[in-house]
Amino acid sequence: MLALWIVLGIVVILILFIIGAYNGLVGFRNQVKNAWAQIDVQLKRRYDLIPNLVETVKGYVKHERETLEAVTNARNLAQKASSAGAAERGKLEGALGAALGRLLAVAEAYPDLKANQNFLALQEELTSTENKISFSRQYYNDSVLKFNNKIQMFPSNVIAGMFSFKIGEFFEVTVAAEKEPPKVSFT
Template sequence: MTLWIILGIIVVVAGYAVVTYNNLVSTRQMSAEGWSGIDVQLKRRTDLIPNLLETVKGYMSHERETLEAVTNARAGATSAANGTPAERAAAEGQLSGALGRLIATAEAYPDLKANTTFLEFQAALQKVEDEIQLARRYYNGSVRNLNTAVESFPSNLIANAFKFEKAQYFELDSPADRAVPTVKF
């Protein structure tokens, strides 16, 4: 009888270990999927910027500093594409700030504000910004679930045994960078 009890306990513990391991793997995959979604949206935004700048250049030729800031921030975001979420967030925050300044400066040019190409790029940029926000929420939610599982007892025993690590949140550093560029029609 004691043998059956011991065998039963071993089966229950092994079953718990398997279920916990599979949960950790699933949560890690959701986190990777979320990061992929952010990456796709950030690439879409980065790809929109050269066309937006070309449209704006003709109207804002003496706003060279603003245009260069967007170009440099885009280059920084592109080079940070393979970095950690924290590095990527810093670069993307700078890009968001530069885009916000560009859109704000464009308000001073009535002809530019009426240009249909510029309006189309503004709408596309706003849509991408909304998609980035949704992707960031999904990613950060999956990271929260993974980090909770990695740190909580007793799942942390399985996580440590199989070298599961906490993931980084995708957060923007400053409150100004957190603001989505305002697009007015």
């Protein structure tokens, strides 16, 4: 009789553990999903801001057509890939960020442009959007790290295996220009 109760007790504890671990995993997975949605919102915001920026800048920087086109192209490419995975998107968003950086660096050389109220407002919006992208990326990656830890660490890894939870993908933005040193030529 006593043995029966002990077995029953162990079974109940086991079931409670499985429920707890499963719910914990679902909670972490939802947090990752939510964090990803946050990044998405900010990336969309950047797509929306760029045409405005290009329009505003166009009138001032006559000789920088290539820079402007590069930004527009990078934006269109990134927007097209907006349903792709984190790794693919990271590459395209990195390219867009680099092109934008070049455009804003070019803008520094045009005092008239920098005095334009519209441009200043856009610049603040873009700076903030860039920050929001990196903060949401930061939060997303933290969430993914915690989720992956739960999936891979004992004992929750057993539950994760039973219900086939897949580990999350980190969102790394790779900026090609940042890796190689700037080229300086004295001619």
